[in-house]
Amino acid sequence: MLKQTVWRRNGGRHTIQCNDIQGLLRALFDAPDVPDVVKDAKQSPYFLAQGIGEFLSSRFSGDEETLDFTHGMLTGTAIAELQVELRRLRQRVGALHADSVAAPLRGKRGVGVLLALREWEPESFTARRRA
Template sequence: MAQTSSLLISLKKSLKAHGYTYADVGKHIGLTQASIKRLFSEENISLQRLDQICQMMDLEISDLVHLMAEQQAQLQQLSVEQEQELSDDLGLLLIALCVLNKWTMDEIIDHYKLESHYCILKLARLDKLKIIELLPGNRIKLLVAANFGWRENGPIQAFFQRTIGQEFFNSRFNQDEESLLVLNGMLASTSNSEFQRKLKRIAQEFEVLNHEDSSLPLSQRFGVTVVLAIRSWRYGLSQHLFKPN
């Protein structure tokens, strides 16, 4: 499944680079745009259809696999020590999050009203951490893979759980760009595992959309944070209502 996801991410990036849309793909292989979107979201593309889509771009499937391998060679995860350095320096972490979302140095400076020298120092540190390459003219080249992520239970995840959780949920979630779903039920282990797989698939789709929108001007994008979680838990209120004798 992980290889399939990576291959489809590479396919989507190639289609975008060639200027093709889902509608173009559908027209080429005789399916509706909605059907193409469903094939990608469900990661259910046959080799025959994959070959047809590659032919649109004058590519062989082997070319796509090679592209995927090149992308996977990029940084997928930081070490615990590197993440700790970011979480210990809020300015560095803020700028790291910006560059991971394809902000330019000018956009970072303008939005947060930072001094150029300060921003350059932080970018130089990210360069040493191999997250970016700081190019002439202070241009930023990302060195991370498309599926880059923070370490599970690592310093960055712990930092957000410790400092951001209360602020994040201090909202009525009633704006157009907000949504809060609270589900409660009784699932078998197999159903729980299936639901977790679906959550991970949604997370992958979010990363694809984030990548696709990264080329848009900053004025057309806004920060979004998604929390996906599932655990075995009964409402904490029960601990107070039903105390053991």
């Protein structure tokens, strides 16, 4: 079962559930009241299948664009704290979107924010640590 949470124009929240990706996409984009924004892209089949590659293909060289990366060795407690901060930032982006809904379309721009966290280190680091 696939599940997608969306925000509606009136600020309401709605969850759509379907058995397959095609059904979910139909429900998202062919419904009479098409959602304005996919709130939680981590379960969005379109974003995971196509959108992420399109998003990352940018050079992030525009005046308002940024690509930041950082790496650290964290404890389990620190990782949990970082996850809380990432959730807060996702919620803040959603709140800013909700605040912007009433503004005229010509005064708004689509903005993507990718937040990702996983246990990882470059293979060269792993090889040196094991040597």
